[in-house]
Amino acid sequence: MTNETPAGDGAEEILAVNDITVTYRRPGRSLLTAVDGVSLSLRRSEVLGLVGESGCGKSTTARAVCGLEPLTSGSVLFNGEPVSPLSMKRRPKHLLGIQMVFQNPYASLNPRRRIGSQIEDGLGLNRQRDAWNVNELLEKVGLHPSDRDKYPHQFSGGQRQRIAIARAIGTGPDLLIGDEPIASLDASLQQRVAALMRDLAIQAGSGLLFISHDLAIVRTIADRVAVMNRGIIEEEGPVDTVWRHPTSAYARRLLAAIPVADGLGKLPGLPTRRQN
Amino acid sequence: MAGINASAAPATVSPGLSIRGLRLEIRNGKSIKTILKGIDVEVPAGRITGLAGESGSGKTMTAMAVCGLLPDGSVTSGDAIFEGQNLLDLSPRRMNALRGRKISMIFQDPTASLHPMISIGGQLTDHMRHHMKYGKAEAHHRAVELLTMVEVPRPEEALRKFPHQFSGGQLQRIAIAIALACNPSVLLADEPTTALDVTVQAGVLRLLRRLCDDLGIAILLVTHDLGVMSALADTIAVMRNGEVVETGNRFQVITSPKHPYTKALIDALPTHEAIMVDDDDE
Numbered sequence: 001m002t003n004e005t006p007a008g009d010g011a012e013e014i015l016a017v018n019d020i021t022v023t024y025r026r027p028g029r030s031l032l033t034a035v036d037g038v039s040l041s042l043r044r045s046e047v048l049g050l051v052g053e054s055g056c057g058k059s060t061t062a063r064a065v066c067g068l069e070p071l072t073s074g075s076v077l078f079n080g081e082p083v084s085p086l087s088m089k090r091r092p093k094h095l096l097g098i099q100m101v102f103q104n105p106y107a108s109l110n111p112r113r114r115i116g117s118q119i120e121d122g123l124g125l126n127r128q129r130d131a132w133n134v135n136e137l138l139e140k141v142g143l144h145p146s147d148r149d150k151y152p153h154q155f156s157g158g159q160r161q162r163i164a165i166a167r168a169i170g171t172g173p174d175l176l177i178g179d180e181p182i183a184s185l186d187a188s189l190q191q192r193v194a195a196l197m198r199d200l201a202i203q204a205g206s207g208l209l210f211i212s213h214d215l216a217i218v219r220t221i222a223d224r225v226a227v228m229n230r231g232i233i234e235e236e237g238p239v240d241t242v243w244r245h246p247t248s249a250y251a252r253r254l255l256a257a258i259p260v261a262d263g264l265g266k267l268p269g270l271p272t273r274r275q276n
Numbered sequence: 277m278a279g280i281n282a283s284a285a286p287a288t289v290s291p292g293l294s295i296r297g298l299r300l301e302i303r304n305g306k307s308i309k310t311i312l313k314g315i316d317v318e319v320p321a322g323r324i325t326g327l328a329g330e331s332g333s334g335k336t337m338t339a340m341a342v343c344g345l346l347p348d349g350s351v352t353s354g355d356a357i358f359e360g361q362n363l364l365d366l367s368p369r370r371m372n373a374l375r376g377r378k379i380s381m382i383f384q385d386p387t388a389s390l391h392p393m394i395s396i397g398g399q400l401t402d403h404m405r406h407h408m409k410y411g412k413a414e415a416h417h418r419a420v421e422l423l424t425m426v427e428v429p430r431p432e433e434a435l436r437k438f439p440h441q442f443s444g445g446q447l448q449r450i451a452i453a454i455a456l457a458c459n460p461s462v463l464l465a466d467e468p469t470t471a472l473d474v475t476v477q478a479g480v481l482r483l484l485r486r487l488c489d490d491l492g493i494a495i496l497l498v499t500h501d502l503g504v505m506s507a508l509a510d511t512i513a514v515m516r517n518g519e520v521v522e523t524g525n526r527f528q529v530i531t532s533p534k535h536p537y538t539k540a541l542i543d544a545l546p547t548h549e550a551i552m553v554d555d556d557d558e
């Protein structure tokens with residue numbers, strides 16, 4: 001599966017986020033700057049991880065990239081063209097190449113339609129018409145082809161997350177944004193679905209922006225990682241460098257608080273150092 | 277995190293929950309699907325009982341059956357004994373009176389416990405005024421205390437905001453606060469920390485441990501995360517395909533799993549050997 005404009009020239013930037021700021025109104029009259037001068041870039045066949053503490057602005061950044069959040073300043077360029085805030089329904093054609101898997105899988109799926117036809121609609125957007133079929137996509141995410149006739153509420157939380165991913169992948173997006181897309185799966189499914197998402201980026205020459213609060217998962221999927229804290233990017237670099245030698249205080253705390261499955265009943269550290 | 281309000285503790289040690297032979301079928305037109313095939317899980321007071329297992333294995337449905345929130349077409353049999361009564365036999369009215377009060381649930385989807393058009397303060401205080409007969413000021417005070425306990429930033433301001441104005445992880449903590457509002461004896465926590473990063477998660481895990489140790493709450497902890505399981509659960513039950521395939525104490529299940537599925541789960545864990553936080557990091 002190669003695209004008309006395959007990766008290779010090494011410089012083809014699919015997404016450029018330039019110094020964006022997003023503010024929200026707080027109760028009363030003051031403003032909250034949820035995203036405070038964030039810049040990111042993503043090339044074809046590249047996976048960028050975005051990690052950070054709960055409430056630091058990851059989902060807001062993702063929504064801004066899709067044009068779902070008005071910018072106070074800065075700009076977002078997708079394939080060189082500006083993304084302007086518009087509702088999903090009135091999206092200009094060139095923006096259909098951006099697909100987002102939302103943090104809450106209910107938000108990515110229509111509750112009233114069978115999941116098979118929702119995935120089919122996604123396939124209709126794919127420029128490469130026979131890239132996938134519904135059954136194959138369902139199997140890829142560990143579901144059964146016979147599940148296609150069911151409605152979203154008939155699935156478990158983790159199954160719903162996987163359906164949303166299957167739909168998004170089926171569209172053959174140029175840019176796939178996953179907002180905590182595999183947070184409720186167990187370790188083996190996480191690895192399987194993360195690998196599937198990564199394959200999409202590598203083989204189809206798409207870009208993947210993978211948002212997670214879990215640095216251990218990001219490490220297995222991303223090439224580069226950006227660490228966000230209180231609306232700003234504190235640290236960015238190749239994922240192994242950040243994992244082994246984190247420079248920001250927050251990245252260090254993140255590493256120290258990962259619970260270890262040793263059966264010893266130790267509560268993970270609030271302190272800065274790993275305990276064991 | 278603020279301390280637990282000891283004055284609000286139940287006077288007697290809370291009773292636990294005992295699930296025996298729980299079966300669940302869901303009928304949809306002509307088709308009947310067996311979801312739970314006879315689940316046995318003991319959830320004693322003052323203990324954290326972990327429920328692990330594959331996606332789709334029936335963890336959420338087990339918890340939903342206990343608190344009477346099953347989808348249409350559900351047929352259950354078996355026992356879920358709490359305070360000497362079988363919860364599965366209670367009328368919807370009696371179950372509604374228990375739910376949110378003595379038995380409460382943290383839902384996997386945090387928005388499930390929140391009304392989108394009512395402020396967080398409204399939802400938390402209504403709940404407590406209804407179940408606990410708190411006055412307005414008392415309910416407000418307790419609401420601030422609860423949000424502080426789960427580390428929601430700027431609690432007073434948060435009470436005036438609506439669900440869509442929070443991040444995913446903040447909503448999850450608000451859902452935890454709502455579940456704890458009426459000092460339940462049994463807490464069913466369904467993936468309570470999936471949307472939290474590990475630093476915030478560490479605080480929530482400590483909170484759950486304290487509730488259990490200090491107030492004697494019986495906690496059923498559903499999680500796919502064996503790290504969380506290892507930190508918190510006293511005993512672990514592993515489900516697969518609607519059945520409990522392995523039960524045991526935490527150390528035994530994690531270090532010498534008997535069932536192949538449990539083994540596979542543990543083998544799939546990402547290794548942490550490469551975590552190298554420099555020692556001068558204080």
Ligand SMILES: Nc1ncnc2c1ncn2[C@@H]1O[C@H](COP(=O)(O)OP(=O)(O)OP(=O)(O)O)[C@@H](O)[C@H]1O
Nearest residue numbers: 024034054055056057058059060441442443444445
């Ligand atoms: N519509 C809104 N109105 C007001 N404040 C908002 C709104 N949406 C988000 N916020 C606030 O903006 C900040 C950033 O939220 P965001 O959802 O981007 O965080 P996040 O990094 O995705 O966190 P999480 O990991 O918990 O999902 C939070 O403090 C949140 O409370």
Ligand SMILES: Nc1ncnc2c1ncn2[C@@H]1O[C@H](COP(=O)(O)OP(=O)(O)OP(=O)(O)O)[C@@H](O)[C@H]1O
Nearest residue numbers: 154155156157158159331332333334335336337347
């Ligand atoms: N309304 C429904 N009708 C029919 N089947 C359902 C319904 N809701 C859930 N199921 C099925 O019941 C099984 C158990 O679902 P449950 O939500 O308990 O799984 P789970 O163990 O919590 O999984 P996860 O880790 O993904 O949340 C799943 O196979 C699911 O497809």
Ligand SMILES: [Mg+2]
Nearest residue numbers: 059103443444
């Ligand atoms: Mg988020």
Ligand SMILES: [Mg+2]
Nearest residue numbers: 156157336384
């Ligand atoms: Mg579930």
